[in-house]
Amino acid sequence: MGGALYGWWADGQTAARHRVEMIGVSGGALQLRSVDNGQVLAELSLRGLRLSEHVFPGQPVRLTHRDWSDALLTLDTPELLGRLGPEAAHLQRRYRFGRNVGRGIVIWGGATVVSLVGLVLAVPVLAGLVAPALPAAWTSELGDKVVERIERDRPACEGPQAEAALQGLLDRLLAARNSDTQGTLRVLDASSVNAVAVPGGHMRVFSGLVAEVDKPQALAAVVAHELAHVIKRHPSEAAIRQVGWRIVLAAAIGDASTIPQIAGRLSTGLLEQAYSREAEAEADRMAVAMLNEAGIDSRGMIDLFESLQQQREVSVPEWLSSHPALANRIEAVRPRVKPGEPGMTDADWQAVQAMCD
């Protein structure tokens, strides 16, 4: 080993510290000899030595030993570590860590950003993979609960002719697609101008929206749009995305204070809406295709959007909204719409309009 090695030894029995000279002996061991009286205080196998903690610049190297509970050997200089011989190479390897703090921060900081972005981007991909694989029983159970809650304050409107007309519309759209999708369609007594698709294939149109549209084709457009969501499993995907983002958010923010929590909620909210806008655009495209296939007048889409435009006085910036701007939606469907049948008879249309009165 060449040259004397010195350090301090605390044997884990008493709080005394001994100044020791470390002498390498055969069999990969280190003998600690008291500087004061030459007595051999301990013989340590090199393999049993461990660093007591990660060593940062300017900090002495301290070693513990497997066979000496609580004992602590402090080396005078970290360079001594390199002179303990090959049996102590494991110590040298761990010591290197943390030497260059600035570089460490850059590397680990970069890895952190990459992982966070990766996790955020992985959520929608995973949701897209998981949603079709979910057992129908799970999604319908979840959907039944949601529908139950929606219908608690918004009773379903009744009327045999109207219900038959809606079912006929739904069947016609499904038949044109050759789709075996199961779905329920009802009109609920609620003033808001809205329609929803819930996991499990439940479509609910609020009477406020029925009152707003002035042609059966426009109602057929609403139904086709919601049906497209159901066929594409958008509601399940959105539910999974939201759970995923909540998990990522919890992992990223942990037990931090409320301000980062709120910031996190806002940013995942905006992300969710971006994906939701994409799903809406997809549903619009598919709705037009379905209406065309079923021979229903798909110009109803444009009627629908124009009615909504008149109804909405305040326009929300697109990036803050879960739906694309109506003007953009109109432009997107205009090249594809075709004339066709209204989707139901005038008598049926009147029955639907009257079913919530």
Added chain:
Amino acid sequence: MDQVKQQRVVNDGRGADLFLIMLVNYLLKVVTLGIYHFWAKTRVRNYMWSHTLIDDERLQYTGTGGELFVGFLKAVGLFIGFSISFVIVQTIVGALPSPLGTVLGGILFFALLVLLMVGVGAVLYQVNRYMLTRTNYRGIRCGLVGSAWYYGLLNAGLMLAASLTLYLTLPWARMHLYRYSLNNHYFGSKRLEFEGSASDVYGYFFVCWLLAIPTLGLSLLAYRLHELRYVASRVSLDGVGCSVELYFWPYVGLLITNFLLLVFTLGLAYPWVKLRNVRFLLERVELVGEPDYPAIRQEMAHGDAVGEGFAEALDGAFA
């Protein structure tokens, strides 16, 4: 007469090092969905302990993340087991006929309340015990003996009594708790000794108590610091005394500057703030005298991490 040795407690940690540790911890927590938390905590403690020097010798933290994780799992298991048995007992009691069932139900509710109040102190005591038995100095473990449940009971009883007197008896309650806890602190075979009396701090407390409402509670912070100075001055270990010169206005200055540092760096300055807090305290600590080190033997057994597990499980209540 020998010259009395005076020494300072020093922390030589660097913000950049701690920042790197916390950064790596953060990444590992994110990718393990938070499970790394226990190892992360251990790494920070390792760094803080090994950068704290008394008499030129660094402290050593010997706890492990695995230990904390197991403690947490045990605590969660106990908590679930307790909740289930409580619900079962409650259902049985609820099924009993009216007068008996109501009375037993009331007793059950009261018992749960008492258990919760006692549990808070007991958990804090166990957390303290875990930390001390994982703190080595010169190869010797620190320790905390005494019963956590007794401490919890003492804490619940004294604090309840204090609240009933509009906190006018608070100094007695706190001194009583200090006497029990501090006199059970050990460094190896040497016990910490604390002898203090509430009457020594009562005058200061009473003025602070009167000013509590006009100063929006700030006078109570002043009392806590006064109490800390007093308790430190009455503590000794193997002939080594202690003084803490921690005063109100510098402390408020520290709190304000730390707050500003965190706000303007969006929290990135946290490692530096943590070091500032520790240094602020340690710079004001002075130890007087020197123990007879060879006479201090290894004696304290390791305490378990279940208490800390409980504190983790009920994070909001204890953090």
